[in-house]
Amino acid sequence: MSIRKRAADFLLQRGFAVVFAIIFIFFSVATAHFFQADNILNIFSAMDPLAITASGLALVVMTGRLDISVGSTAFLSCSIGALLIRDHGLNPVLGMLLVVGCGALLGAINGFIVVVLRVNSLIATLSTMIAYRGMALALTDALLVELPAPIRFLGNAKLGPVPINIPIMLIVLILVHLLQTKTSFGRQIMAIGNDVTVARKIGLPVDRTGFLSFVLSGALAAAGGVLTTIENGAVSPFLGDGLEFTALAVVVVGGVSLLGGRGSIFFGIIPGAFIFEMIRNGLTNLGADPYSYRLVGGAVIFAAMYADALKSGRYALRPQS
Amino acid sequence: MKRYIIPVAAICLAGVATAKADDLKPLKVGFSLDTKESSLETAWVDYLKSEGERQGKVAGFNFEWTINVANADPTRQAANIDDLITRGVDVIIARAFDSGAIGTSIKAAKEAGIPFITFDRGSTSGKPTAHVGGDSYDQAKTTGEAFAEILKKASVHGKCIELQGMLTDINAVNRTKAWNEVGKATGQYETIVQVPTNWNPELFLSGLTNALNAKPEANCVFAASDFAFPSIQAALEKAGRWAPTGQPNHMWLATCDLLPAAVKPMEGGYIDVSTTWDAYSQAKEAVRVIIAIAKHEDPKCGPDGCLAKGRVVTPATIKDMPNLWSRDYK
Secondary structure (H helix, E strand, C coil), X not given: CCHHHHHHHHHHHCHHHHHHHHHHHHHHHHCCCCCCHHHHHHHHHHHHXXXXXXXXXXXXXXXXXXXXXXXXXXXXXXXXXXXXXXXHCCCHHHHHHHHHHHHHHHHHHHHHHHHHCCCCHHHHHHHHHHHHHHHHHHHHCCCCEECCHHHHHHCCCEECCEECHHHHHXXXXXXXXXXXXXXXXXXXXXXXXXXXXXXXXXXXXXXXXXXXXXXXXXXXXXXXXXXXXXXXXXXXXXXXXXXXXXXXXXXXXCCCCCCCCXXXXXXXXXXXXXXXXXXXXXXXXXXXXXXXXXHHHHHHHHHHHHHHHHHHHHHHHCCCC | CHHHHHHHHHHXXXXXXXXXXXXXXXXXXXXXXXXXXXXXXXXXXXHXXXXXXXXXXXXXXXXXXXXXXXXXXXXXXXHHHHHHHHHCCCEEEECCCCCCCHHHHHHHXXXXXXXXXXXXXXXXXXXXCEEEEECHHHHHHHHHHHHHHHHHHCCCCEEEEEEECCCCCHHHHHHHHHHHHHHHHHCCEEEEEEEECCCCHHHHHHHHHHHHHHCCCCCEEEECCCCCHHHHHHHHHHCCCCCCCCCCCCCEEEEEECCHHHHHHHHXXXXXXXXXXXXXXXHHHHHHHHHHHHCCCCCCCECCEEEECCCEECCCCCCCCCCCHHHHCC
């Protein structure tokens, strides 16, 4: 094999990693403060809610389905929790557990619609995305729901120099990763994503597994919402707005196939979420034109996806001899 | 004799007063609200009524309000406006839920010979008789001018982080334009980094955190709106820059709107200046326009409508500023 061909193969196999490295090196060289420990921690800290939400969404995507209601699920769950804490003096720890429970319940509704009523997951979660957001806006009167000051301080809590939300994110992602790789539930998810007909034929609990993937997606979206809420000190009407699409982009850029049956939580979601936050952070460091953020973000997604698509389909794209 | 004169005089005066009230011409105004879910809408209604009474008396009108709420439903709003037309109101004023759908109602009102005023949110689907709203350009201009004065008095040259709004929103575009024009004109501050937030509090937090890290020399922040102030506060706390004015690590702060989330921080001296999104001024302007239209006079609006200017507020003036809805309405 020639050097050129080997280089091309390397680029195809490691397309996302190459794009990631190029961007990272560029920002490190071009700006004074990007490649500093504090800033890298900032990036990790800012990406936490997105990474946790994307890890739950990835479980659904691995079964070959979609859940685009994650942003609205986070918003509605957090609105309920924040209102109970603010207006009824609910214990904050109980409040957080309640939020995650609400998320699981909203995920269960999605699962019921998809698995029991047999509605296409995109259509089902599109409708719940609209409905959940509408309910949350009605509950909060579309106003900011501020948290009491003692809870707000948690948002800036640190373990040494490390913001506390980073270890929380790592623990959650490791648990979800272990669930996906080391349990029969995780293997069933991958089997369903690879071929649902075969999975059903060999007796796997396809419906139960699919339903549980939505429950977990809802619970993790709510958990991501809890982190966002604590960091911001309030639930805003914008909470989770557009999160479903960013989370989906993270999932796909992180190497989880939209067709299901392929991908890794820990090694896919973390770099996937990091690259999105890194772009925003790097452009701010560069003092870039505000209009360029979306353009650069879109271009990077395209580059990573194109490289991934070439990697996945390159043999099929070649003219057959 | 005296004991007869006083009661007779009192009766005569009362009679004159009653006659004057009777002289006021009734002016039936229909107000269609898209929603009534925050203290801003409540403040608008109260200020419209009180201004209607005050300005109406001077102009010879007795305002009779009919108010309906569409609960964020454009179809409901169209039906509500039809009701107002059927009731035969003299003027309709409406805050559109959907700028693209309100045109149908404008057309229906015009066909019935009723003048139609859009309020706060304009129409993209039909030309109303007049539009009344806030002046977002002037807001940022007056904020910038007052901020430049504050910095001048403190002998500080501002190196500011600008938290922009959604750049497809004309208010956000106007504010960034005015803020930077004043900075250039006065030379008292400069924007060293612009952070787009899309009006999303999460981006206010992460954007300001990133900017503070990227530009440690920054000593001031301009927020195009302070509705997400808790996120700004969280970012400043994270960076150790959350301190009231007068303390060495104080970050000079200028904002637009002075919404409820920003009232306490301003009272505490964390925000140095803001210009209000002024429910009172807007209501006052709306009543002026209604009266002008009722008198068949030109309301003399600008090309973008009759825009009410906000008022500059500082920690020194916030307590005594009259009719400040974000402070007074909970």
